[in-house]
Amino acid sequence: MAGARAGPKLPGRLRMLELDGIHTYYGDSHVLRGVSLSVGAGEVVCLLGRNGAGKTTTILTAMGYVKPRTGRIAYRARNITALRPFEIARLGVGYVPQERGIFPSLTVVENLTVFARGTRRGRWTLPRIFALFPVLEARVGHLGFQLSGGEQQMLSIARALMLNPTLLLLDEPSEGLAPMILQQIVTAIKSLRNEGLAILLVEQNLRTALALGDRHHVLNKGEICYTGSSAELGGNDTVLRDYLSV
Amino acid sequence: MEFFLEQILNGLVYGVLLFLTAAGLSLIFGLMNVVSLAHGSFFMMGGYVAYSLYRLTGSFWAALLLAPVPIVAAGVAMEVIFLRPLYRRGHLDQVLLTFGFTFIFLDAVQTIWGRDVLALPPPAVFDGVVALGTGVFSSYRLFLIGFGLAIALLLWLFLDRSQLGARVRAGVDDAAMAGGLGCNISALFTAIFGAGVALAALGGVAAGPIFGIYPGEDAEILIPAFIVIVVGGMGSLRGAFVGSLLIGEADTFGNAYMPQLALFLIYLVMAIVLLVRPQGLFGIKHGLAASPSGSTPAAPLPSRRALAIGLIGVAALVIYPLLVADYQRSLVTELLIFAIVAMSLDLLLGFTGLMSLGHAAFFGLGAYVVIVLGTFFDFNAWFGVALGIGAAALAALVIGYFCVRASGIPFLMLTLAFSQLVYSVALKWRDVTGGSDGIGLAVKPSLFGFTLSNSLTMYFVALFFFVLCFLGLRRLVSSPLGRVFIGIRENEARMLAIGYATRRYKLASFTIGGAVAGLAGGLYAVFNGFISPDAVYWSASGDILIMVMLGGAGTLLGPVFGAAAFLLMKNLVSTYSEHWLAIIGVVFVACVLFFPGGFWGTLRQVRIMTREKVPA
Numbered sequence: 001m002a003g004a005r006a007g008p009k010l011p012g013r014l015r016m017l018e019l020d021g022i023h024t025y026y027g028d029s030h031v032l033r034g035v036s037l038s039v040g041a042g043e044v045v046c047l048l049g050r051n052g053a054g055k056t057t058t059i060l061t062a063m064g065y066v067k068p069r070t071g072r073i074a075y076r077a078r079n080i081t082a083l084r085p086f087e088i089a090r091l092g093v094g095y096v097p098q099e100r101g102i103f104p105s106l107t108v109v110e111n112l113t114v115f116a117r118g119t120r121r122g123r124w125t126l127p128r129i130f131a132l133f134p135v136l137e138a139r140v141g142h143l144g145f146q147l148s149g150g151e152q153q154m155l156s157i158a159r160a161l162m163l164n165p166t167l168l169l170l171d172e173p174s175e176g177l178a179p180m181i182l183q184q185i186v187t188a189i190k191s192l193r194n195e196g197l198a199i200l201l202v203e204q205n206l207r208t209a210l211a212l213g214d215r216h217h218v219l220n221k222g223e224i225c226y227t228g229s230s231a232e233l234g235g236n237d238t239v240l241r242d243y244l245s246v
Numbered sequence: 247m248e249f250f251l252e253q254i255l256n257g258l259v260y261g262v263l264l265f266l267t268a269a270g271l272s273l274i275f276g277l278m279n280v281v282s283l284a285h286g287s288f289f290m291m292g293g294y295v296a297y298s299l300y301r302l303t304g305s306f307w308a309a310l311l312l313a314p315v316p317i318v319a320a321g322v323a324m325e326v327i328f329l330r331p332l333y334r335r336g337h338l339d340q341v342l343l344t345f346g347f348t349f350i351f352l353d354a355v356q357t358i359w360g361r362d363v364l365a366l367p368p369p370a371v372f373d374g375v376v377a378l379g380t381g382v383f384s385s386y387r388l389f390l391i392g393f394g395l396a397i398a399l400l401l402w403l404f405l406d407r408s409q410l411g412a413r414v415r416a417g418v419d420d421a422a423m424a425g426g427l428g429c430n431i432s433a434l435f436t437a438i439f440g441a442g443v444a445l446a447a448l449g450g451v452a453a454g455p456i457f458g459i460y461p462g463e464d465a466e467i468l469i470p471a472f473i474v475i476v477v478g479g480m481g482s483l484r485g486a487f488v489g490s491l492l493i494g495e496a497d498t499f500g501n502a503y504m505p506q507l508a509l510f511l512i513y514l515v516m517a518i519v520l521l522v523r524p525q526g527l528f529g530i531k532h533g534l535a536a537s538p539s540g541s542t543p544a545a546p547l548p549s550r551r552a553l554a555i556g557l558i559g560v561a562a563l564v565i566y567p568l569l570v571a572d573y574q575r576s577l578v579t580e581l582l583i584f585a586i587v588a589m590s591l592d593l594l595l596g597f598t599g600l601m602s603l604g605h606a607a608f609f610g611l612g613a614y615v616v617i618v619l620g621t622f623f624d625f626n627a628w629f630g631v632a633l634g635i636g637a638a639a640l641a642a643l644v645i646g647y648f649c650v651r652a653s654g655i656p657f658l659m660l661t662l663a664f665s666q667l668v669y670s671v672a673l674k675w676r677d678v679t680g681g682s683d684g685i686g687l688a689v690k691p692s693l694f695g696f697t698l699s700n701s702l703t704m705y706f707v708a709l710f711f712f713v714l715c716f717l718g719l720r721r722l723v724s725s726p727l728g729r730v731f732i733g734i735r736e737n738e739a740r741m742l743a744i745g746y747a748t749r750r751y752k753l754a755s756f757t758i759g760g761a762v763a764g765l766a767g768g769l770y771a772v773f774n775g776f777i778s779p780d781a782v783y784w785s786a787s788g789d790i791l792i793m794v795m796l797g798g799a800g801t802l803l804g805p806v807f808g809a810a811a812f813l814l815m816k817n818l819v820s821t822y823s824e825h826w827l828a829i830i831g832v833v834f835v836a837c838v839l840f841f842p843g844g845f846w847g848t849l850r851q852v853r854i855m856t857r858e859k860v861p862a
Binding site for chain 1: 409412413415416418419420422423424425426427428429430431
């Protein structure tokens with residue numbers, strides 16, 4: 001039973017995101033082959049796997065950018081399969097794409113505030129963002145294209161937080177970052193987890209994934225081939241060798 | 247000195263009118279990568295509606311304020327109902343759709359308001375002159391400059407300072423990302439589209455008291471607005487502003503100080519900008535994106551079957567003229583000639599992926615060369631045809647040299663702009679071209695003693711060249727050179743990466759296509775004995791484009807059938823209805839909506855579907 005494999009049974013309200021039997025195609029190529037997973041409230045779920053395994057496609061499908069041919073996507077028990085990305089974002093899903101998607105001709109502050117939602121009663125405000133990522137405060141007036149890769153990554157996460165989401169989709173936040181910057185971002189994500197934000201995290205870096213994730217799904221050729229906790233995955237040499245090592 | 251100052255002010259007048267049109271076009275393009283050829287129509291209709299409102303209310307101000315309302319409604323309806331379903335398809339479909347609407351709008355305007363130039367008086371407050379040194383200057387023109395600059399300032403404040411403006415800029419930067427952050431991009435785009443239409447309509451009203459209101463105003467503002475966008479840079483408001491003033495001043499000073507060359511001056515400005523900064527003064531350099539062409543050439547038929555079908559086709563075309571009367575013979579002769587043009591455009595469009603909206607220029611050039619040389623120098627028509635091909639090829643080489651620096655929509659704008667230059671020359675060089683009256687051959691040329699006034703001889707000449715061009719182009723597209731063309735269509739960046747100097751190949755394709763179109767033009771001149779600027783107007787280029795699209799781009803036979811279907815229909819419709827413009831427009835729209843891929847594409851789709859049903 002997919003549900004049993006995908007995670008513990010939770011009451012609908014607490015199940016932030018649920019993918020059920022997702023099949024996604026790009027033209028004729030069958031990219032996701034029956035992916036089912038769920039993210040509970042306050043849970044960090046990692047997607048691991050080699051390049052081309054379907055990690056980013058899973059995120060894009062969850063966000064509504066790519067429509068699955070079959071399968072069902074639910075957010076807080078509400079069916080969102082047919083919704084467009086902007087509708088999903090407005091429900092409370094923060095999206096941080098792999099390529100970061102900073103608006104190059106907007107300043108840092110504009111990037112943060114342009115699509116901010118619910119800031120009055122919400123928890124995330126500019127001062128709190130700057131407390132989380134102090135480096136952004138020093139850069140407020142800069143344009144998006146003037147930022148370094150690490151700063152862009154922080155800005156992208158911060159911008160998603162300004163929507164006051166209850167679920168965050170993070171696509172490889174560690175990609176191409178210097179170890180020190182990566183450490184800052186890992187610390188920030190940990191503090192988000194401690195605040196109870198649910199996160200679906202795509203991660204190539206096993207160490208980062210084990211440090212952050214409550215549960216891990218390993219994707220291979222569009223299918224989830226392994227599911228386990230950090231302790232289970234860290235100790236499973238077969239999975240690490242067959243599906244993750246390069 | 248007063249004269250100089252007056253020219254500067256006149257340049258500003260033209261500049262702000264250009265800005266009102268170009269600002270919307272540029273934002274619409276920046277946000278959704280959509281180009282709307284109907285934008286000039288909204289400008290024109292703004293003037294007409296204002297005229298009626300003025301007659302109704304007697305107030306210029308009421309006309310200025312209210313005229314944009316119905317125009318915006320029409321524009322938004324067009325965007326929501328017709329344009330929106332096309333965003334997932336290629337640019338070409340959007341271009342053809344909006345092109346169809348320019349016909350519909352033009353016909354509507356002519357039906358409601360007639361074809362005469364209408365005058366909109368300026369408001370009483372500004373119906374005078376102000377002293378300017380020792381001379382005077384129209385106070386309405388001064389008002390217009392102030393009005394345009396005020397709108398530019400407001401637009402800038404809106405975009406730069408407001409939350410909604412920031413959302414527009416974010417959308418221009420990365421529409422998909424904005425969507426992922428909760429921005430309803432299609433609603434935002436509809437709003438921007440509406441705002442752009444409103445600006446164009448305002449421009450049309452404001453231009454009324456100075457230039458009058460007349461059919462044809464649409465193209466007259468659209469094409470320089472395209473030039474402005476190419477000069478200023480796509481999607482940049484600052485670029486649209488600076489470009490408008492630059493082009494406005496260049497055109498005005500050209501007309502004042504060197505009227506003979508004025509026509510070329512703005513093209514010269516554009517050419518220099520293209521050479522120095524191909525992305526435009528304020529444009530952002532974009533990487534080459536793989537353009538969704540959506541047209542893969544049909545798998546070739548088994549060659550023996552193809553040969554058999556080809557021979558039957560040619561046999562039918564040989565027997566046909568012997569069985570019918572002069573009129574039918576001439577009709578098919580014309581079809582064959584236009585089939586050659588359509589195939590030549592398809593070499594660019596379907597095989598190389600170059601969206602040219604200026605192909606009629608080369609056709610017209612070939613025709614003009616034959617007739618002008620025949621009339622003034624008594625040239626033998628066949629020598630004339632040969633020279634016409636040369637002239638068309640040379641023109642394509644020169645025009646192409648600038649155009650291939652751009653791709654996609656900018657390429658389309660450039661070809662359109664250059665073809666309008668050819669049109670303007672044909673219109674204004676009266677001594678040689680006969681101006682708008684056109685020019686005709688006094689004596690029909692002959693060939694080996696057979697006079698070509700004999701419809702049978704002419705028919706076979708056209709058939710011969712048609713078969714020659716078909717076989718030649720077929721050979722070309724399956725040659726190594728043709729494979730490079732197809733590679734460029736599929737993915738220019740990749741071709742560049744594996745070592746092909748794609749610009750050179752694009753130029754080669756453009757030149758060959760131009761030469762073949764020149765041949766068709768020469769034949770048309772011999773056949774028709776008459777040519778007028780209508781043959782090189784942008785709508786003529788649109789006709790050729792629709793022939794290709796109707797038949798199916800990326801196949802050689804498709805455009806042949808497309809040309810036949812289009813011409814027969816145009817013939818039929820123009821015989822029975824005054825509103826043939828609108829009907830042609832509706833055909834454009836219907837063709838885009840219901841026949842993506844053309845007849846040929848639809849046929850192939852059906853064939854694939856029937857094949858799939860057969861159990862393997």
